[in-house]
Amino acid sequence: MFGFLKKKRGTADEAGTAAPPPESAAADVDVAAAEPVAEIPAEPAAEPVAAAAEPVPAPKRSWSERLKAGLARTRQQLGGGLASLFGRRRIDEDLLEELEATLLMADCGVEATQHLLGELRTRWKRDRLETADQLQQTLADALHAIIAPLEQPLEVSGHSPYIIMIAGVNGSGKTTSIGKLAKYFQAQGKSVLLAAGDTFRAAAREQLMTWGERNNVTVVAQEGGDAAAVIFDAINAARARKVDVVLADTAGRLPTQLHLMDEIAKVKRVIAKAEPGGPHEVMLVLDANIGQNALAQVQAFDKAIGVTGLVVTKLDGTAKGGVLAAIARQCPKPLRFIGVGEGIDDLQPFRAREFVDALFEPAPGTARSGTEAGGRA
Numbered sequence: 001m002f003g004f005l006k007k008k009r010g011t012a013d014e015a016g017t018a019a020p021p022p023e024s025a026a027a028d029v030d031v032a033a034a035e036p037v038a039e040i041p042a043e044p045a046a047e048p049v050a051a052a053a054e055p056v057p058a059p060k061r062s063w064s065e066r067l068k069a070g071l072a073r074t075r076q077q078l079g080g081g082l083a084s085l086f087g088r089r090r091i092d093e094d095l096l097e098e099l100e101a102t103l104l105m106a107d108c109g110v111e112a113t114q115h116l117l118g119e120l121r122t123r124w125k126r127d128r129l130e131t132a133d134q135l136q137q138t139l140a141d142a143l144h145a146i147i148a149p150l151e152q153p154l155e156v157s158g159h160s161p162y163i164i165m166i167a168g169v170n171g172s173g174k175t176t177s178i179g180k181l182a183k184y185f186q187a188q189g190k191s192v193l194l195a196a197g198d199t200f201r202a203a204a205r206e207q208l209m210t211w212g213e214r215n216n217v218t219v220v221a222q223e224g225g226d227a228a229a230v231i232f233d234a235i236n237a238a239r240a241r242k243v244d245v246v247l248a249d250t251a252g253r254l255p256t257q258l259h260l261m262d263e264i265a266k267v268k269r270v271i272a273k274a275e276p277g278g279p280h281e282v283m284l285v286l287d288a289n290i291g292q293n294a295l296a297q298v299q300a301f302d303k304a305i306g307v308t309g310l311v312v313t314k315l316d317g318t319a320k321g322g323v324l325a326a327i328a329r330q331c332p333k334p335l336r337f338i339g340v341g342e343g344i345d346d347l348q349p350f351r352a353r354e355f356v357d358a359l360f361e362p363a364p365g366t367a368r369s370g371t372e373a374g375g376r377a
């Protein structure tokens with residue numbers, strides 16, 4: 001669990017601007033320590049476990065199991081809704097209308113929903129679909145076709161250091177995602193340096209420093225100061241140490257806070273001064289709970305800083321997983337990673353097929369829907 005990265009939720013008002021500190025104030029943390037224990041979140045429907053004398057570690061679940069568990073609420077909304085629709089009658093216009101409501105409630109958005117219904121109507125008539133399973137399989141395929149273009153994994157080997165700037169609204173999951181991404185890149189054999197560019201909340205800096213100490217990752221931080229100065233120092237440190245990947249945190253901000261959007265645009269310009277061509281990835285972190293508001297956030301951050309990739313977090317806490325279809329239709333950006341929990345391994349590269357499979361696969365113990373099984377272990 002990311003308990004050590006947990007913090008009090010900052011308010012938008014905390015994100016004011018501050019004068020840059022002297023560069024010498026940079027605190028460079030580079031401490032080796034033990035691996036953190038990644039707790040696996042419990043299944044929503046799990047029975048409470050009686051206290052045992054000897055704690056028995058929970059069996060580690062595969063990513064596809066965690067993805068399936070994480071998407072349970074969206075699956076219930078979408079797949080469950082469909083199962084009850086499909087289960088009771090033959091395909092007709094009334095059924096398609098109810099299906100439309102189900103897709104909208106899963107936050108697929110009007111455009112994607114209309115597109116999906118158009119596909120279903122065409123296939124229903126052209127291929128003479130009759131059974132519920134056939135229609136559900138057709139829907140799964142059509143959804144896959146919509147979101148597949150978002151599957152563009154991040155390739156960090158083109159530059160050294162490869163600079164990833166992280167942005168997003170308050171509490172979207174930026175800092176925790178940085179911890180998870182650092183672990184992910186380390187597992188690929190990359191060296192990582194963290195820039196504690198969320199200078200508005202001391203807690204954010206401390207969380208990154210603690211995380212860095214535990215995982216033997218260098219963290220460049222300053223007491224107070226502005227994000228641009230911290231990240232500038234971090235890039236120079238990364239270059240000197242021949243670090244492969246720099247993950248630069250920034251403070252949360254709302255797109256309506258125009259002065260803060262100007263400020264993050266300045267951070268990006270300073271990165272380009274420190275490393276011509278950088279940042280190589282401008283990653284926007286979106287909380288899936290916001291549903292359709294994600295579209296406005298993508299557009300606003302894109303306008304200010306040119307978003308090149310997305311991370312969608314907290315898919316485990318929402319029934320709004322259909323928002324991926326809305327993003328794909330209305331403001332497509334490469335979806336680099338998705339998050340389905342607070343555990344360190346609960347953020348993984350987005351793969352459209354396994355996402356769709358996880359949505360349409362029946363919950364354990366129920367009948368199969370006919371959708372192809374799959375997913376990584």
Ligand SMILES: Nc1nc2c(ncn2[C@@H]2O[C@H](COP(=O)(O)OP(=O)(O)OP(=O)(O)O)[C@@H](O)[C@H]2O)c(=O)[nH]1
Nearest residue numbers: 010170171172173174175176252313314339340341
């Ligand atoms: N359930 C769940 N919680 C998550 C996920 N990702 C992040 N969180 C939690 O969301 C909360 C906020 O995450 P932070 O990383 O602190 O968010 P932030 O964007 O850095 O916040 P600010 O610095 O205030 O802007 C923390 O409690 C995280 O543990 C996820 O995929 N699933």
